[in-house]
Amino acid sequence: MTQANQVPVLICGGGPVGLALAIELGFRGVECLLVEQGDGTVSVPKMSQLSTRTMEFRRRWGIAAEAKKAGWPKEHPADFIYVTSMIGYELFRQKFAPYAKQGDVGYTPEGPRQCPQIFFDPILFRRAASLPSVTLRHLTRLESFEEDVNGVYAHLISLETGRTERIRADYLIGCDGFDGHVRKALKVEYEGSGILSYSVSIFFRSKSLGTLHDKGWGRFYRLVDASGHWSDLIAIDGHELWRLTCFHVDPESDIGSLNVEALLIRAAGATFPYEVLSILPWKRRELVATSYGRGRVFIAGDAAHQMSPTGGLGMNTGIGDVVDIGWKLAAMLQGWGGPHLLESYEIERKPIAFSSVSVSSETYVHETSLPADPAIAENSSEGERARRQFPEALRGRRGEGKERLHEGVKLGYSYDQSPIIWPDESETQAPTDGNGILSCRSGSRAPHAWLGENISTLDLFGHGFVLLRFDRRSIDASTIVAAAAARRVPLKIVDIDNRDVAALYERKLVLVRPDGHVAWRADTCPDDALALIDRVRGAGSP
Numbered sequence: 001m002t003q004a005n006q007v008p009v010l011i012c013g014g015g016p017v018g019l020a021l022a023i024e025l026g027f028r029g030v031e032c033l034l035v036e037q038g039d040g041t042v043s044v045p046k047m048s049q050l051s052t053r054t055m056e057f058r059r060r061w062g063i064a065a066e067a068k069k070a071g072w073p074k075e076h077p078a079d080f081i082y083v084t085s086m087i088g089y090e091l092f093r094q095k096f097a098p099y100a101k102q103g104d105v106g107y108t109p110e111g112p113r114q115c116p117q118i119f120f121d122p123i124l125f126r127r128a129a130s131l132p133s134v135t136l137r138h139l140t141r142l143e144s145f146e147e148d149v150n151g152v153y154a155h156l157i158s159l160e161t162g163r164t165e166r167i168r169a170d171y172l173i174g175c176d177g178f179d180g181h182v183r184k185a186l187k188v189e190y191e192g193s194g195i196l197s198y199s200v201s202i203f204f205r206s207k208s209l210g211t212l213h214d215k216g217w218g219r220f221y222r223l224v225d226a227s228g229h230w231s232d233l234i235a236i237d238g239h240e241l242w243r244l245t246c247f248h249v250d251p252e253s254d255i256g257s258l259n260v261e262a263l264l265i266r267a268a269g270a271t272f273p274y275e276v277l278s279i280l281p282w283k284r285r286e287l288v289a290t291s292y293g294r295g296r297v298f299i300a301g302d303a304a305h306q307m308s309p310t311g312g313l314g315m316n317t318g319i320g321d322v323v324d325i326g327w328k329l330a331a332m333l334q335g336w337g338g339p340h341l342l343e344s345y346e347i348e349r350k351p352i353a354f355s356s357v358s359v360s361s362e363t364y365v366h367e368t369s370l371p372a373d374p375a376i377a378e379n380s381s382e383g384e385r386a387r388r389q390f391p392e393a394l395r396g397r398r399g400e401g402k403e404r405l406h407e408g409v410k411l412g413y414s415y416d417q418s419p420i421i422w423p424d425e426s427e428t429q430a431p432t433d434g435n436g437i438l439s440c441r442s443g444s445r446a447p448h449a450w451l452g453e454n455i456s457t458l459d460l461f462g463h464g465f466v467l468l469r470f471d472r473r474s475i476d477a478s479t480i481v482a483a484a485a486a487r488r489v490p491l492k493i494v495d496i497d498n499r500d501v502a503a504l505y506e507r508k509l510v511l512v513r514p515d516g517h518v519a520w521r522a523d524t525c526p527d528d529a530l531a532l533i534d535r536v537r538g539a540g541s542p
């Protein structure tokens with residue numbers, strides 16, 4: 001910290017979202033203090049799937065390779081397999097090639113990865129701890145805070161020693177999860193359907209479960225019996241760690257009375273040796289905070305939104321939040337952010353939360369409302385009929401092209417309605433690829449293209465603004481450079497002489513923000529370059 005009891009950014013909560021914010025700030029040289037009431041032990045692998053966008057951020061932070069090594073063995077198929085039980089009938093298989101055999105998908109340098117939270121959080125922690133401007137403190141709780149025009153005054157308590165202290169911060173970000181203190185202190189409510197169902201996740205170790213059956217390795221075994229789709233068994237490390245998530249648990253029953261053995265036998269179809277590592281009862285919620293904060297205090301991650309994990313969007317949406325607010329906090333602290341910059345955080349991120357929440361609930365309803373057939377697991381002609389009909393029933397419910405739609409939600413979102421984006425005047429229709437993944441319109445993620453061996457356009461972004469110029473001979477961008485310099489906005493010009501990339505980006509000049517989203521694009525410099533720079537730094541008229 002710069003001075004005793006003073007820090008530019010205080011982060012409350014050291015879950016994946018708080019740690020990602022610490023990295024994002026540390027990556028920009030911004031001093032921050034993260035306080036986490038726990039001791040850093042992650043005992044439940046809640047999140048398992050890192051989205052393409054999260055993997056792209058990890059590439060930027062220099063930890064993509066670690067995630068690839070830490071999660072799923074690259075030779076294992078990553079199929080989703082519908083079974084009556086592990087030793088029972090296979091009903092349907094959605095194939096996903098092993099990572100080792102997945103080719104270049106074209107739209108990203110980093111595809112999605114299985115890297116459960118028990119592996120993911122420690123990687124984030126180590127990266128955050130390696131950054132000189134980041135201080136991480138476990139067993140420290142934020143008790144309360146107050147705010148005035150000069151700063152936020154936070155009261156912390158050490159859960160080890162009981163020592164209390166008062167810290168002054170320029171900004172406080174609550175990454176303190178569902179029902180966190182920061183949101184409550186701001187008197188912000190949640191809106192949405194609330195609780196969708198009560199679930200329980202049983203995390204266990206069993207070397208023999210992987211070879212008990214004839215289905216081979218898959219990431220998800222979706223368990224469908226006479227009662228319908230009742231549970232998912234997830235292979236965590238492709239070796240010996242598993243998580244069984246049961247969907248509909250009686251909210252009144254206490255966890256001690258849960259018959260874990262009966263559930264595991266029902267899933268496997270037979271007895272097998274296992275060791276239970278943890279049991280997590282949890283509520284599947286559909287909620288978004290009515291406000292993401294104001295002034296000097298904001299919230300991010302599960303503190304701001306909760307959704308059903310179906311679709312793997314919860315944490316990934318939170319990581320997107322902190323990448324958005326991270327560069328804006330840096331801009332304010334470095335003196336080039338305008339008065340409306342932080343207001344744009346909620347404007348940009350809240351619609352993304354709504355769409356993530358709604359896709360997640362829709363997927364949950366589709367997955368769990370398959371019509372139950374009492375004969376499905378029977379060794380009989382009725383059973384054969386039920387199993388023959390299953391794939392059709394499943395396709396009918398899920399619809400085609402869902403994966404592509406999900407990838408669009410995770411990657412193809414746009415901030416085109418943001419007040420700090422200069423809209424594309426010429427183009428108001430939907431992007432041509434249908435889900436925004438390849439769009440280069442203002443507000444979109446600047447798309448990936450290879451520039452050389454393992455060098456992506458995405459590798460150009462991350463620090464200041466980048467002005468891509470696709471025609472260095474005829475375009476003089478000095479007015480934009482001068483405007484940025486006048487406002488102390490970090491900006492560099494990158495000239496690209498590559499026809500394919502130029503065609504993808506569609507304009508001769510494309511201004512990309514530090515988070516990798518397109519802020520403006522055109523074929524010529526604007527008449528008023530200062531107005532452009534003021535708008536993208538949040539100093540335009542509101």
Ligand SMILES: Cc1cc2nc3c(=O)[nH]c(=O)nc-3n(C[C@H](O)[C@H](O)[C@H](O)COP(=O)(O)OP(=O)(O)OC[C@H]3O[C@@H](n4cnc5c(N)ncnc54)[C@H](O)[C@@H]3O)c2cc1C
Pocket residue numbers: 012013014015016017018035036037038045046047048049050140141142143175176177178180181201245282300301302303309311312313314315316317318
């Ligand atoms: C079964 C399951 C499966 C899931 N699968 C996926 C998936 O595949 N993909 C995905 O993207 N998401 C998934 N999720 C959701 C994901 O786990 C959450 O979105 C994610 O953990 C939220 O991270 P967070 O950092 O915002 O909050 P949390 O993980 O809740 O962390 C908040 C932290 O703040 C700390 N804290 C709280 N109050 C204070 C205080 N006053 N002072 C100090 N510290 C405090 C807490 O101790 C905690 O460590 C899943 C969730 C579940 C339950």
